[in-house]
Amino acid sequence: MPWLHPERVAKLEAALRERILIIDGAMGTMIQRHELQEADYRGQRFADGYDSLFSAEGHAHGAGCGCESHDQRGNNDLLTLTRPEIIGDIHRQYLDAGADLVETNTFNSTSISLADYRLQHLVRELNRDGARLARTECDAVEATNPAKPRFVIGVLGPTSRTASLSPDVNRPGFRATSFDELAEAYREAARGLIEGGADVLMVETIFDTLNAKAALFAIDDVFEALGARLPVMISGTITDASGRTLSGQTAEAFWYSLRHARPLAIGLNCALGAKDLRQHIDVLAQVADTNISCHPNAGLPNAFGGYDETPEDMAGVLREFAEAGMLNLVGGCCGSSPDHIAAIAAAVAGLPPRAIPRLADAA
Template identity: 80%
Template sequence: MPWLHPGRVAALQSALAQRILVIDGAMGTMIQRHELQEADYRGERFAQGYDALFAPEASHTHGPGCGCQAHDQRGNNDLLTLTRPDLIRGIHDAYLAAGADLVETNTFNSTAISLADYHLTHLVRELNREGAKLARAACDAAGARTPDKPHFVIGVLGPTSRTASLSPDVNRPGFRATSFDQLADAYREAAGGLIEGGADVLMVETVFDTLNAKAALFAIDDAFAAAGGRLPVMISGTITDASGRTLSGQTAEAFWYSLRHARPLSIGLNCALGARDLRPHIDVLARIADVAVSTHPNAGLPNAFGGYDETPEDMAGVLHVFAAAGLLNLVGGCCGTTPAHIAAIAEAVRGLPPRALPQLEAAA
């Protein structure tokens, strides 16, 4: 199957062969700085009351007793793509100005499973399409200023709010709140929107359950078939605690071997831990994976108030050691990171060679 954007894919592969590429930082952290209220999330489009949020073809009546009428949207960051595109575009622009080569779409929760919590499943395709368009416009504008340095859009597919491998009910260990087919359906719709909106890469990220990731990869293949071409795919898992395992119980090594059949552009780890705590797990991936290795860790561990205290300088210093040891091809930030963190990380890895890959050496 051909590449959907062969020129951009070739540019990305060339850039990976030459240097360590920088991914942007946290979207949620930047949104939280604006201290938005319910009206901000609703914007003009959804300001006329709760009914405006629902599909016009909804089969039931939203009367006074309907629970969804009273459902708040505050905290639904993905909705801001439609109601505050200026804010989301501004965040993309800030990360690009800080030195990011790749920016992630504001679509972490834009699947039918996660959006069901907000009663917005009918917006899935639109949120993904428009999220990709916003990031695409930001990258194109940055590329026009620096034609020798292309910028790329990562279409983000988050883990969803449900797990296929574990029961949410301790009294019913065999119960599952979702199924492989339901997850695949959700991911297929989201991936189609990201492709339509102009993403350069799709990333299945913050994977805590490998079965969820397998459903995503299965659905992505379907979406590629429908589009008549492929995009590169990145996979990034999350080691949830000091056990060194994902929530579904896999080590970094097992995680890679469970998903290598998808032949991703990269495998990596993000979220949950800071860079220091991720080091041994990135060491493992760098040793065994025959694709690019990425990491975008948190700015340390959360403090007692749920915030992140690791400074840009401290985080960049740790990741410089990763890069100098030849462990990285792509690096960025997750929770708690800001454009200041990304600027410091970009400077810390500047001039250091990317982790050597046989296929990249041949391409170079």
């Protein structure tokens, strides 16, 4: 199947061969700095307590859609529509810090996750506009330096439900969602990201591999309908010192479970800081016959839920990853900022990207 944007893919693949690419840092951490209130999240469009406009697909959502009685504070994805200048500025700060790839503000933009805010009808619009916003900033920065292309990663988060585990300890056989429900949610989100101009789709912060399989299945469905595809990245989450995902897989098992998708990159993000992720990234680097990505938290959260790892400390650890030949893409997750990304970019500058092993070597 041909690439949807062959010229962009060629530039991305060329850049990956040349150097370690830089992914941006945390979105939520940067949004928190603005100390936004309920009115900021609702903006003018939702000021009356509901979406009084027509959705982009022509469906009316007025009084009674459910969001009028629901607190929207904390619904960071909604800011793409209500405070786009804030989200665009965050993208620009990361690009100015040296990011080659910026992630869309769409971590929770699936019908499953948006149901918590009664805004399921906005899925397509949030994903499309999230990708457009990131695309606009990338294009503006790239125009000033065409020799350094910038890329949009369309983010597909894990959703707020798991297909493998029961949320009720008294009903171990119960599941709050299904493979089919997840796949449909991901189809809608992926369509929006593609329409908005994403260069890559990334299924990220994966705690349940079955959720990820549903996402990858849905993405393939969308590609088949389009008759063209985008590169896909996969990033899992090692939840604690056990060294496993929430659904019980080691990093190596995680890779072999998803290898069939032939991703552009596989990696780990969130939950842990770089030091605690090292052994797991090392395992992936040894077995995966594709690019390796890593965007860890800025250490572990402190007693107040904040992150204390300095840009210099985080960059120093990740430089060691690069010196050990483990990285192709690197960035930051929770607690990281443009200062962290600038420090990481400086730390790995000039170091060669990890050499991808041949299929026979990785088997």
